[in-house]
Amino acid sequence: MRARGVNQTGGTTTIIDVAHAAGVSTATVSRVLNGDSRVNPTLAAKVQRAVNKLGYRPSRAARTLRTQQARVWALIIPDVSNPHFTDMVRGIEDVAYSAGYSLILCNTDADAEKERTYLELALAEHVVGVILAPTSPDPSLIEEMLSRKVSIVTVDRRIASGMLDGAFVNNVAGAEQAVDHLLARGYRHLACITGPTDTTTGRDRLDGFMAALRRNGVELDDPAFVRIGDFRESGGKREMEGLLALPVRPDAVLVANNLMTLGALKAVVAAGLEVPSDMAIVGFDDSAWNAIVHPPLTCVAQPAYDLGAESARLLLSRIEGHSGPNREVMLVPTLRIRESTAGRSSRAPTRSGPAMRGIRPSVDDTGSGVGRGDDPARARQVDTVSPSRRSGANERRDRATGRTKGAGGTR
Amino acid sequence: MRARGVNQTGGTTTIIDVAHAAGVSTATVSRVLNGDSRVNPTLAAKVQRAVNKLGYRPSRAARTLRTQQARVWALIIPDVSNPHFTDMVRGIEDVAYSAGYSLILCNTDADAEKERTYLELALAEHVVGVILAPTSPDPSLIEEMLSRKVSIVTVDRRIASGMLDGAFVNNVAGAEQAVDHLLARGYRHLACITGPTDTTTGRDRLDGFMAALRRNGVELDDPAFVRIGDFRESGGKREMEGLLALPVRPDAVLVANNLMTLGALKAVVAAGLEVPSDMAIVGFDDSAWNAIVHPPLTCVAQPAYDLGAESARLLLSRIEGHSGPNREVMLVPTLRIRESTAGRSSRAPTRSGPAMRGIRPSVDDTGSGVGRGDDPARARQVDTVSPSRRSGANERRDRATGRTKGAGGTR
DNA sequence: AGAAGATCTGTAATCGATCTCCCAAAACGA
DNA sequence: TCGTTTTGGGAGATCGATTACAGATCTTCT
Numbered sequence: 001m002r003a004r005g006v007n008q009t010g011g012t013t014t015i016i017d018v019a020h021a022a023g024v025s026t027a028t029v030s031r032v033l034n035g036d037s038r039v040n041p042t043l044a045a046k047v048q049r050a051v052n053k054l055g056y057r058p059s060r061a062a063r064t065l066r067t068q069q070a071r072v073w074a075l076i077i078p079d080v081s082n083p084h085f086t087d088m089v090r091g092i093e094d095v096a097y098s099a100g101y102s103l104i105l106c107n108t109d110a111d112a113e114k115e116r117t118y119l120e121l122a123l124a125e126h127v128v129g130v131i132l133a134p135t136s137p138d139p140s141l142i143e144e145m146l147s148r149k150v151s152i153v154t155v156d157r158r159i160a161s162g163m164l165d166g167a168f169v170n171n172v173a174g175a176e177q178a179v180d181h182l183l184a185r186g187y188r189h190l191a192c193i194t195g196p197t198d199t200t201t202g203r204d205r206l207d208g209f210m211a212a213l214r215r216n217g218v219e220l221d222d223p224a225f226v227r228i229g230d231f232r233e234s235g236g237k238r239e240m241e242g243l244l245a246l247p248v249r250p251d252a253v254l255v256a257n258n259l260m261t262l263g264a265l266k267a268v269v270a271a272g273l274e275v276p277s278d279m280a281i282v283g284f285d286d287s288a289w290n291a292i293v294h295p296p297l298t299c300v301a302q303p304a305y306d307l308g309a310e311s312a313r314l315l316l317s318r319i320e321g322h323s324g325p326n327r328e329v330m331l332v333p334t335l336r337i338r339e340s341t342a343g344r345s346s347r348a349p350t351r352s353g354p355a356m357r358g359i360r361p362s363v364d365d366t367g368s369g370v371g372r373g374d375d376p377a378r379a380r381q382v383d384t385v386s387p388s389r390r391s392g393a394n395e396r397r398d399r400a401t402g403r404t405k406g407a408g409g410t411r
Numbered sequence: 412m413r414a415r416g417v418n419q420t421g422g423t424t425t426i427i428d429v430a431h432a433a434g435v436s437t438a439t440v441s442r443v444l445n446g447d448s449r450v451n452p453t454l455a456a457k458v459q460r461a462v463n464k465l466g467y468r469p470s471r472a473a474r475t476l477r478t479q480q481a482r483v484w485a486l487i488i489p490d491v492s493n494p495h496f497t498d499m500v501r502g503i504e505d506v507a508y509s510a511g512y513s514l515i516l517c518n519t520d521a522d523a524e525k526e527r528t529y530l531e532l533a534l535a536e537h538v539v540g541v542i543l544a545p546t547s548p549d550p551s552l553i554e555e556m557l558s559r560k561v562s563i564v565t566v567d568r569r570i571a572s573g574m575l576d577g578a579f580v581n582n583v584a585g586a587e588q589a590v591d592h593l594l595a596r597g598y599r600h601l602a603c604i605t606g607p608t609d610t611t612t613g614r615d616r617l618d619g620f621m622a623a624l625r626r627n628g629v630e631l632d633d634p635a636f637v638r639i640g641d642f643r644e645s646g647g648k649r650e651m652e653g654l655l656a657l658p659v660r661p662d663a664v665l666v667a668n669n670l671m672t673l674g675a676l677k678a679v680v681a682a683g684l685e686v687p688s689d690m691a692i693v694g695f696d697d698s699a700w701n702a703i704v705h706p707p708l709t710c711v712a713q714p715a716y717d718l719g720a721e722s723a724r725l726l727l728s729r730i731e732g733h734s735g736p737n738r739e740v741m742l743v744p745t746l747r748i749r750e751s752t753a754g755r756s757s758r759a760p761t762r763s764g765p766a767m768r769g770i771r772p773s774v775d776d777t778g779s780g781v782g783r784g785d786d787p788a789r790a791r792q793v794d795t796v797s798p799s800r801r802s803g804a805n806e807r808r809d810r811a812t813g814r815t816k817g818a819g820g821t822r
Numbered sequence: 823a824g825a826a827g828a829t830c831t832g833t834a835a836t837c838g839a840t841c842t843c844c845c846a847a848a849a850c851g852a
Numbered sequence: 853t854c855g856t857t858t859t860g861g862g863a864g865a866t867c868g869a870t871t872a873c874a875g876a877t878c879t880t881c882t
Contacts, residue, residue, distance in 0.1 A: 012479075012559070014838055025862045030840055038860065057535045061475035062838035065867045068423075070472065075516070080491065081501045090492045093518050097525075102532060104483070105516040107504050114508075121513060124468045148423070233699065262699050269703070288644065288673050289698070292680070294705035425868055436832045441870060449830060473868035476837045 013056045022050035033058065064126050073315065074122035076106040076115065077133040077156075084258060084285050084304050085133065088155065091308025092131060099316055101129070110231075112136045123148065129315045134159045136198060151318040155311035158200040158328075165318060167310035167329040171201055174300040174333035175208025175254060176215075178282040181298070181335055182252045183216050185343040187280055190218070191225035191250035193239045193260055202231070205256040205284065225250050229260050236260025240267035251279060252341065258285035261297065280341045296338035303331050424467045433461035444469060475537055484726065485533035487517040487526065488544040488567075495669060495696050495715050496544065499566065502719025503542060510727055512540070521642075523547045534559065540726045545570045547609065562729040566722035569611040569739075576729060578721035578740040582612055585711040585744035586619025586665060587626075589693040592709070592746055593663045594627050596754040598691055601629070602636035602661035604650045604671055613642070616667040616695065636661050640671050647671025651678035662690060663752065669696035672708065691752045707749035714742050 019026045024043055031039050032047040039047075050056070064070040073096055077085045089105075096103055104127065106118040112135060119141045122130050130145065130152040137159060145152050154166035175192075182190055192209040195202030206226065213220060220226065224246055229235035236255060243250060244267065255261040261283030268275055275281050275295055283290070286301035310329045430437045435454055442450050443458040450458075461467070475481040484507055488496045500516075507514055515538065517529040523546060530552045533541050541556065541563040548570060556563050565577035586603075593601055603620040606613030617637065624631060631637065635657055640646035647666060654661060655678065666672040672694030679686055686692050686706050694701070697712035721740045 012838085015840095016838080026839075027841075027862060027864095028860090031861085034840085040860065043861085057531065059476070059838050060536045061472050061481065062867090063840075064472035065470070065476050065869090066838080066840045068867075072515070079501070080504070081494075081497045083492075083494065083497075086492045086494075086497050089516070090490070090518065093491070093516065097518075102536070103516045105486070105500070105504065105514045107501065107508075120468060125471045125513070259699075262703070265703055287700070288670075289700035289704060292673070292676055292704045293700060294703055294707075296705075423868085426870095427868080437869075438832060438834095438871075439830090442831090445870085451830070454831085470868050473837090474870075476839090477868080477870045479837070 012059065013054045015056070015058065017054055018047065018050045018056050021054060022047045068126055069128045070126045071101050072104055072125065072127045073101050073129040073131060074104045074106060074118065074125070074127045075131050076108060076118050076122070078108050078110045078135060080105065080107055082259065083287050084302065085156075087304035088133075088308035088311075091305040091310075092155075092312045093308075095309050095312035095316065108135055110135045112138075116141065119145070123150070129153075129319050131155055131311050131315055133157055151315055153311050153315045153318065155307060156201065162328075163326065165314045165327050167307050167314060167331065168200075169302045169307060169331050169333050171204035171333070172208035172211065174284065174302070174335075175205040175256075176212040177333070177335045178254050178298075178300050179209055179212035180216070181337065182254070182280060182282060182341060183212075183218060185252075185280070185341055187252035187341075188218060189221050189225075189248075189251045191227070191243055191253045192256070193227045193229045193236060193243075193253060193264060194256040195229055195231040195260075197228060199231075202228070202256065205254075209254055221248065221250065222246065229256070231257050231260060233259045233263035233266075236263030237267045238263070240264035241271075244268070244271050244273070249279070252276075252281070253279060254282045254284075256284050258283060258287060261285075261299070265293070265297075275340050276342045282341055286336055290336070291338065295340045295342070298338045298341040299336050301334045301336050303333070307331055423470070424465045426467070426469065428465055429458065429461045429467045432465060433458045479537060480539045481537045482512050483515055483536065483538045484512050484540040484542060485515045485517060485529065485536070485538045486542050487519060487529050487533070489521045489546060490518050491516065493670065494698050495713065496567075498715035499544075499719035499722075502716040502721075503566075503723045504719075506720050506723035506727065519546055521546045523549075527552065530556070534561070540564075540730050542566055542722050542726055543570075544568055562726055564722050564726045564729065566718060567612065573739075574737065576725040576738050578718050578725060578742065579611075580713045580718060580742050580744050582615035582744070583619035583622065585695065585713070585746075586616045586667075587623040588744070588746045589665050589709075589711050590620055590623035591627070592748065593665070593691060593693060593752060594623075594629060596663075596691070596752055598663035598752075599629060600632050600636075600660075600662045602638070602654055602664045603667070604638045604640045604647060604654075604664060604675060605667040606640055606642040606671075608639060610642075613639070613667065616665075620665055632659065632661065633657065640667070642668050642671060644670045644674040644677075647674030648678045649674070651675035652682075655679070655682050655684070660690070663687075663692070664690060665693045665695075667695050669694060669698060672696075672710070676704070676708075686751050687753045693752055697747055701747070702749065706751045706753070709749045709752040710747055712745045712747050714744070718742055 015026045015029050019029045022029065022043075024047060028039060028043060029047050029051075032044045033051070060070065073092075075089065075092060077089070080086055080089060089103075093103055104122070104125065106114075106121070108115040108118060115135050116138050119130070119132075119137065123141075123144065128151065130150060132152060132154050133156040134154055139161065142152065142159070142161075142164075152164055154164050154168075156168065158166060158168060179190065190209075190213065192206060194206040194209070197203050197206070209226075210220075225243070227239035227242060229239045236259060239260070240253070240255075240263065243253065253264065255264050261281065264281060265275065268279055268281070273279060281297065283297050283299040284302070285304075286299050290297040290299055310331065314327060314329065426437045426440050430440045433440065433454075435458060439450060439454060440458050440462075443455045444462070471481070484503075486500065486503060488500070491497055491500060500514075504514055515533070515536065517525075517532070519526040519529060526546050527549050530541070530543075530548065534552075534555065539562065541561060543563060543565050544567040545565055550572065553563065553570075553575075563575055565575050565579075567579065569577060569579060590601060601620075601624065603617060605617040605620070608614050608617070620637075621631070636654070638650035638653060640650045647670060650671070651664070651666075651674065654664065664675065666675050672692065675692060676686065679690055679692070684690060692708065694708050694710040695713070696715075697710050701708040701710055721742065725738060725740065
């Protein structure tokens with residue numbers, strides 16, 4: 001008995017073999033396989049039987065060549081090893097899988113050249129869609145995509161022109177929530193470590209930070225309290241060290257992503273200082289670890305999985321022919337309050353004993369609204385132990401694939 | 412001025428257009444593009460100029476159809492959102508990228524059916540190679556792969572038959588190191604939460620645990636101290652709760668992966684107990700967070716990035732024609748000692764354990780204290796080679812341990 | 823000079839599936 | 853019965869690159 005899908009000659013089973021076996025033409029086989037209803041049921045059955053017997057699998061390359069459309073999406077992101085993007089990728093993959101598309105994974109490392117290479121690859125591969133978390137994409141390539149009818153959506157970050165569909169998190173609101181929270185907890189000397197200002201995520205988070213300060217009538221103590229990092233651990237560390245070296249230090253810092261938060265935290269510890277008694281920290285991005293780091297980290301949690309899933313749905317709808325005006329889905333981040341912003345100890349800002357575990361902050365805190373952050377009556381935030389995938393919190397209704405409970409942490 | 416790569420008719424620029432523009436035949440264009448040295452330099456230059464002017468990009472579909480080889484690898488793993496696999500993926504992607512291959516990403520969620528689907532996809536896509544972190548692959552599909560000359564390697568986990576190249580971590584040794592360390596720190600009542608026993612990772616880690624106990628003349632207190640988890644956070648939590656519910660509890664637990672460690676830690680905290688005074692914990696897998704969780708976690712760190720990179724190199728060498736006996740690359744894990752195994756507190760609260768060795772108060776948490784174990788008994792590990800690998804354990808010793816400078820945490 | 827190589831270059835078959843034509847047969851109407 | 857419409861299905865062109873083979877040109881040697 002020979003292996004499935006291999007014919008006598010050792011080559012691949014082709015549509016011709018099937019047609020032969022079923023005593024019909026290749027056209028008929030193709031029609032049956034593509035669900036053309038006009039075929040005689042009897043013949044269709046015969047074809048099906050032949051297909052099964054031979055273990056025939058159509059060649060995607062041939063189909064792609066003929067139809068000029070590969071059932072493949074290119075997924076172009078800065079770095080899979082960043083948990084934020086990782087979760088996004090899962091969201092995308094789940095939607096893509098259930099719609100029958102596969103993904104080509106492309107890490108740009110925020111390098112414009114690699115990004116360009118991958119966009120060209122996407123064209124050469126005839127992918128039918130592209131999901132791009134842009135760094136600094138070549139506009140002419142984007143245009144070429146569009147003129148070649150390749151659907152393309154952005155995710156996580158916007159590109160300048162705003163001519164594409166996209167799914168984003170409301171970063172301004174997220175940063176505002178964080179600032180409101182810090183102020184409510186009594187911090188007054190706030191600093192911000194944000195990301196590169198050529199990314200919308202970097203800019204928006206800084207904008208939200210500044211806007212919330214302004215709205216609350218609080219001034220920035222020192223221009224040097226605004227630091228531009230690189231979204232990496234090393235950058236977070238460096239910028240935090242910069243802050244610590246200032247003559248007058250901030251008492252609270254908003255750090256604009258997960259890796260920089262890590263670096264910042266390490267810098268604080270390395271300096272022999274304590275969080276939050278010497279300095280409070282709010283991070284961006286939640287992770288399963290944030291609840292058990294020392295101290296547990298208050299953060300602006302982004303619905304990364306849903307972000308990915310939403311972008312995938314946008315892409316899907318474009319591929320399936322939707323052609324309305326551009327749509328941008330804006331998801332709402334959630335402030336998760338933990339101990340790294342426990343509040344200014346009423347006693348002087350000196351050192352207070354070892355890690356004050358167990359200061360369970362009473363969650364009376366205002367200024368943590370969803371959305372605009374200017375509504376005084378709002379739901380209180382509680383630390384939800386289960387990571388990310390909290391339900392609700394976004395503006396769109398159906399989230400079909402919730403990807404049940406920790407599915408697949410398998411190793 | 413028209414967009415690059417699009418010709419007058421609005422269609423894609425093809426090799427024919429280039430041939431036309433350069434005044435040569437398509438064969439010559441193809442030769443130039445594929446670096447056939449026999450072409451006249453003058454002509455080659457003319458072709459190159461035409462290529463540039465037209466923005467020509469060869470169609471991968473056509474090339475794939477003709478050569479029956481897509482410059483694509485299928486990467487089939489349980490779950491990208493597990494940091495361990497994420498790092499592996501990065502290692503693989505970097506090698507693939509620099510060799511000019513792209514990756515199709517496939518998450519199986521440890522589901523045999525999805526795994527099967529993706530293996531079939533790989534065949535249909537004519538991928539030239541597959542990297543598989545197996546769950547329970549259909550042997551007949553593997554055979555078909557081989558008979559169709561699709562290169563395939565395994566990574567992270569072995570499959571039963573051992574008929575494939577693969578890159579693995581020495582899990583037995585890793586678990587042994589962990590146990591030796593726990594014993595040296597004075598713990599005597601050890602338990603283990605391992606993974607599904609149909610994975611080699613689950614089995615090997617348990618084997619190492621048992622072997623080290625035996626070698627040290629320590630008995631397992633209770634058969635219930637061996638727990639089979641599911642490699643997920645929920646499973647780690649559940650099994651730890653199981654341990655805590657026992658009449659006599661262990662004083663130290665080895666947990667066989669990152670997510671279960673997280674769950675286990677949360678279970679301990681939820682029970683109002685402390686690590687390490689009430690219970691020591693050693694995890695598997697390091698992460699940037701492990702150094703700052705509370706308490707900092709001792710763990711067996713796996714070189715996940717290199718694991719991926721090695722598997723990619725194995726695949727590459729097969730694709731490029733290597734046809735020796737099967738090779739298995741075995742990487743050595745590293746014990747990172749932190750505070751979660753600080754040693755039995757002298758006022759042993761619950762039970763009176765046997766005498767212990769001195770407590771080491773100072774602890775490395777830089778994450779760089781590679782293998783600085785305090786256990787003289789520990790077997791020194793050298794790059795191990797599986798029986799089937801004759802020579803050349805060292806031919807790859809100089810793995811350019813990738814990824815310096817924290818490449819790409821960008822967001 | 824002429825023959826035998828050596829070196830380029832072009833022609834055309836080929837990969838496998840899709841899909842436009844077009845024909846044959848069946849169904850229908852008068 | 854004959855003409856017209858409907859329907860099912862086959863032949864073959866086509867997608868774009870690769871490559872075996874053949875032809876053309878240039879060397880080199882007798």
